[in-house]
Amino acid sequence: MAQMTLYSMPSSGNSYKVRLLLALLGRDYVHVACEAGSPALAEAKAEGKAPLGKLPVLHLADGRVLNESDAILWYLGAGTDWVPRDPYDQARMLSWMFFEQNRHEPVIAVRAALLCYPERAHLATPERLSALLEEGHALLALMEDGLQGGAWFCGDRPTIADIALYGYTCTAGTRGGFDMARFPGLQAWCARMAALPGYVTLEHQP
Ligand SMILES: N[C@@H](CCC(=O)N[C@@H](CS)C(=O)NCC(=O)O)C(=O)O
Incomplete structure (x- = not known):
């Protein structure tokens, strides 16, 4: 098939x-x-x-x-427990996904790329790295607040918004150089993601 x-x-x-x-x-x-x-x-x-x-x-x-x-x-x-049924919950989930693409990825992922990909090294000026660091910490603080002490970003179970946000947050410290110790809620959330049944790491190749 x-x-x-x-x-x-x-x-x-x-x-x-x-x-x-x-x-x-x-x-x-x-x-x-x-x-x-x-x-x-x-x-x-x-x-x-x-x-x-x-x-x-x-x-x-x-x-x-x-x-x-x-x-x-x-x-x-769609049709799985990863997408809530209620339209309001769906919209909340989508708002985190738009945040991820419009604001988080262009900062968190870009700083990691500047530091990790040799072909981008010439773009990694101290001024740019410093601005991205400051901006990234502010975005991570928004995420920390967004969790509101809860386990997941939208409701009481993980949704595809958690996966979207996790894609680059999981390496924000190791690759992007962001200080994750400032964000205990995000660290606990990352640990919850990594404990999900079936979880694979970035490095895992199917
Ligand atoms: N908004 C797109 C971004 C995709 C994207 O930028 N992909 C990059 C890698 S992260 C890529 O394919 N780069 C290869 C290239 O530009 O040649 C998404 O979320 O899928």
């Missing part, structure tokens, strides 16, 4: 979100690893596998294609 195929970048938090949800759901799929700057990525783009020029991209078994990590999370999570 045909399977869905995920084109994903092993080192990328956006791609990791999708690999993580697939693992938590116990879904089978074909994985095509396309690391940044690799021939595999160039080939995937040349073959039109990434219509918007970015990964992750999910190719469904029937040939339909989905771009954008958070849209893919929505598709895979």
